[in-house]
Amino acid sequence: MSLFKIGIPLSILVVGILSSCQSKMTKDKLRENIASVLQEQPGLYAVAFKDLSTGEEVLINERESFHAASTMKTPVLIEICRQVVAGKFSLTDSIVVHNEFKSIVDSSLYTLDKKEDSEQELYNHIGEKRSVSSLAYDMIIASSNLATNMMIELVGARNVTQTMRNLGAKNIQVLRGVEDSKAFQQGLNNTTTAYDLMVIFEKIAKGEAVNAEASQIMIDILLDQKFNEIIPAKLPKDVKVAHKTGNITGVNHDSGIIFLPDGRKYILVLLSKEATDENAAIEAMASVSGMVYDFVVRSKK
Incomplete structure (x- = not known):
């Protein structure tokens, strides 16, 4: 019988799980506890966790393909840095802000709806110049x-995907920009798996995404993330998270590097699809993040 469905709040379920595991938890027990929380939610969830100090991993549905939503912007950031290092352009180069793009289906033009964008100020500066670094940020x-x-127009979607392959992410697919409705109607979407996002964030964390300097630039940007409802939500304030979220109807994602005050770090990717209650899905994933943090902290004791 589902505890959540008979009215026991998720917070009580999570507290019960944590209080029953005050001794040192194994990664198998952590996996079991995560599954207990997520199976109470409608939809499908994926988890990829890796402790970079111990190499321990917890993987759930890690190879399942998800609509990437805005998590694909991390691969784009990596490709921007790769091309900068290759000398194709500079972060200080300027681009004229514009809102007209070509569909990958037939090269017909389309524009973005300002009201559908989480950042709207940039639309007020169409016709003006902005640096590559500002746009990437x-x-x-x-x-x-x-x-x-x-940025995708600048670096090329195919180049983004090829760079993901070179990094070992075999199933991240960046085909197009946002709101290409003709492509969407034909099922041509950006996709990812939890495992592949874990792979690329580990590369960034280890200074191996392009090079150490570029990786640090990416981390500094990711640390300034404005949307913090999932991975950071239940973590102590002195824990830093360099991460990228993604959200469309029925889909809520978060993925990134978690930096502990003692210098340790780990990767966590949480993906969801077909979720009918967005708030409950976000709460469940935030609780999973808290459980992973508790596991990592206790593993040192």
Whole structure:
């Protein structure tokens, strides 16, 4: 019988799980506890956790394909840095802000709806110049769709996907920018798995995404993330999270690097789809993040 469905709040369920595991928890027990929380929620969830100090992993539905939503903006950021290092352009180069893009289906033009974008200020500056670094920053921390489409136009979606392959992420697929409705209607969407996002965030954390300097630039941007309802929500304030979220109807994602005050760090990816109660899904995933943190902290004791 489902505890959640008969009216026991998720918070009580999580407290019960944690209080029953005050001794040192194994990763198998952690996996079991995570599954207990997530199975109470409608929809499908994926988890990929890796402790970079011990190498321990907990993986649930890690190879399941999800609509990437805005998590694809991290691969785009990596490709921006790769091309900067390759000398194709500079972070200080400027681009004229515009809102007209070509569909990957037939090259017909489309525009973005300002009201559908989480960052709207940039639309007030169409026709003006903005630096690549400024656009990349807005793409990540405010999840600007307008900035994202300009960055994909700059670096090329195919190049983003190829760089993911080179990094070992075999199933991240970046095909297009945002709001390409013709592509969407044909099922041409950006996709990812929890495992692949774990792979690329581990590369960033280890200074291996392009190089150490570029990886640190990416971390500094990701640390400024404005949307903090999932991974950071139940963590202590002195824990830093360099992460990127993603959200569309029925889909809520978060993925990133968690930095503990003692210098340890771990990767956590939480993906969901077909969720009928967004708030409950977010609460459940935030609780999972808290459980993972408790596991990592206790593992040192």
